[in-house]
Amino acid sequence: MIRKFLLYLFCFCICSSLMAQQTRSAGGKWKDNQGKTINAHGAGMLFYKGTYYLFGEIKKGKTHLVPNQNWEDYRVDAGGVSCYSSKDLLNWKYEGIAMAPDKTDTASDIHISKVIERPKVIYNNETKKFVMWMHIDREDYSFARCGVAVSDKPAGPYLYLGSVRPNGQESRDVTVFKDDNGDAYLIYSSEENNTMHICKLANDYLSPTRNYIRILQGQRREAPALFKYDHKYYLITSLCSGWDPNPARYAVADSMMGNWRQIGNPCVGKDSATTFYSQSTYVLPIDGKKGGFLFMADKWNKTDLEKSGYLWLPLHVKGNLVEIYDNKK
Numbered sequence: 001m002i003r004k005f006l007l008y009l010f011c012f013c014i015c016s017s018l019m020a021q022q023t024r025s026a027g028g029k030w031k032d033n034q035g036k037t038i039n040a041h042g043a044g045m046l047f048y049k050g051t052y053y054l055f056g057e058i059k060k061g062k063t064h065l066v067p068n069q070n071w072e073d074y075r076v077d078a079g080g081v082s083c084y085s086s087k088d089l090l091n092w093k094y095e096g097i098a099m100a101p102d103k104t105d106t107a108s109d110i111h112i113s114k115v116i117e118r119p120k121v122i123y124n125n126e127t128k129k130f131v132m133w134m135h136i137d138r139e140d141y142s143f144a145r146c147g148v149a150v151s152d153k154p155a156g157p158y159l160y161l162g163s164v165r166p167n168g169q170e171s172r173d174v175t176v177f178k179d180d181n182g183d184a185y186l187i188y189s190s191e192e193n194n195t196m197h198i199c200k201l202a203n204d205y206l207s208p209t210r211n212y213i214r215i216l217q218g219q220r221r222e223a224p225a226l227f228k229y230d231h232k233y234y235l236i237t238s239l240c241s242g243w244d245p246n247p248a249r250y251a252v253a254d255s256m257m258g259n260w261r262q263i264g265n266p267c268v269g270k271d272s273a274t275t276f277y278s279q280s281t282y283v284l285p286i287d288g289k290k291g292g293f294l295f296m297a298d299k300w301n302k303t304d305l306e307k308s309g310y311l312w313l314p315l316h317v318k319g320n321l322v323e324i325y326d327n328k329k
Contacts, residue, residue: 030310032084032094040082041298041308044120044175045284046130046154052284053154054084055098055119055132059305066139071242074302075139077101077112081119081132083155089286089294098156099132099149109136109147109163116147118281120176121154122184124205130154131205133176133186136163144170146186148206166199166208173222175282176201177256180228185256189222190214193240196221198256215260216251227283227293229317236266236280236295236322243302245274250322266295266315266322276326278311291317295324 030038040056047053058079066073083098101116102108110116115137123130129150136147145165149158165171166186174188184201186208196219199212221237228234233253239246248267251260267275278297286292292314299309316323 032092034094036094038084038092038310039079039306040084041305041310042118042281043296043298043310044118044282045296046121046123047284048123048154050087051154052086052089053095053121054086054092055081055121057117057119058082058097059308061306063303063305069140072302073139073141074243074305075115076305078110078114078116079112080110080116081134081156081158085155095155096157098151099158099160109145110160114138114143115141118174120174120282122176122178122205123154124184125182127204128152129204130156130158131176132158133174135172135174135188137172141172144172146171146174146188146208150206161206164208166197167210167212169197169212171197173224175224175226177226177228179256183256187224187226187235189224193220193222194218196224196235196237200257211257213257216262219249219262221249223280225280225283225296227285229291229293232320234283234317234322235260236283238275238279243300245277245279245300247273248275248280248324252320263320263322267324267326269326271326276311276313276324283315293317 039058041059043056060079061076078101080097080101081099083095084092086092102111117135119134121132132149134147136145137143145163147163149160151158169190171188178184184205186199190197195214196216199208220240223238225236236250247265250266251262253260278299280297282296284294295313295315297311301307
C-alpha cells in the first residue's frame with residue numbers, strides 16, 4: 001500500500017512539473033505515444049479500472065472570428081471529442097476520436113459548423129454505460145444547450161443522443177460530477193452566464209431532473225471545475241472575459257444542493273490574477289493519494305486555437321482553503 005502511494009505521489013509531482021514546463025515551452029507542445037501533439041481542450045478526466053482517460057475538444061484548422069458579436073468570438077470548425085489514455089499521467093496513448101462531428105447534416109447539433117465544448121465523462125455503475133455531457137451551441141452562442149452521448153466502452157465511440165436546456169434554462173460552460181453515493185450532477189453557466197446552476201441527473205445520468213439550484217447569482221462565472229474533499233464540495237470557476245485570462249474564484253458547500261459560500265482566488269503568487277494565464281477546466285483527484293488533486297486548465301491562443309496549450313498544477317486543500325501554486329516558483 002505504501003509502495004502504491006509513493007508511486008502515485010511520484011507520478012503526480014513529476015507530471016505536474018512536466019506539464020507546467022511544456023505549457024511554457026514554444027507552442028506548448030505535448031506529445032502522445034505517436035509523437036503527435038495532444039489535442040484535448042476544455043478537457044475532463046475519467047479514472048476507470050486503473051487507467052486515466054482524457055477527453056477534450058479537438059481544435060484543428062483555421063481560426064476565424066464570428067462577425068457581429070459583442071465579444072471576440074473566435075472559432076474553429078467543431079472537431080468532435082478526442083480521447084487519450086494513461087496509467088501514470090505522464091505517458092499518453094491516443095485512443096482516437098471518442099465522438100466524431102457530423103460533416104454533412106447542417107441541422108445536426110454536432111455538425112462541424114456548431115460548437116462542441118468541455119466534454120466530461122462519468123461511469124454509471126447500474127447501467128454499465130459511460131456517459132458524456134458537453135456544451136452544445138451555435139457559433140453565436142444563442143443555442144446554449146447541454147448535449148449527452150453514451151458508450152459501452154470508456155474510450156468510445158460515443159453515440160450522441162441529443163441536447164437539452166435543463167429545466168428550460170440556458171446552459172453554456174458545463175461540467176459533471178459523480179458523488180460517492182452514485183448521484184450525479186450537471187454544473188453549468190446559465191442566465192447569460194450571470195448565474196451558475198447545479199442540476200441533479202436522473203439515475204441513468206442521461207437526462208436532468210427538476211431538482212436544481214441557482215448559485216453565484218449575478219457573478220458572471222464560467223469554466224466550472226468541481227471536486228470533493230473531506231465531506232465538503234469545492235467549485236472553481238473563472239470570470240467572463242472571453243478568451244483572455246482572469247483571476248479564478250472558488251466556493252465551498254457542505255452539500256451539492258446546499259449553501260455555496262464564496263471564498264476567493266485559489267491561485268497563489270505571481271500571475272495569480274490571471275490564473276497563471278489559463279482558465280480552469282477540471283480538478284482530478286489522484287488515485288491512491290488522499291487529498292491529492294491536479295488542477296487542469298487551458299492556456300488559450302484565441303487567434304490560433306489549435307496552438308492553445310495546457311497547464312496542470314498540484315492543488316492543495318488546507319482547512320477550507322484551496323491553494324494552487326505555479327510549479328516554476
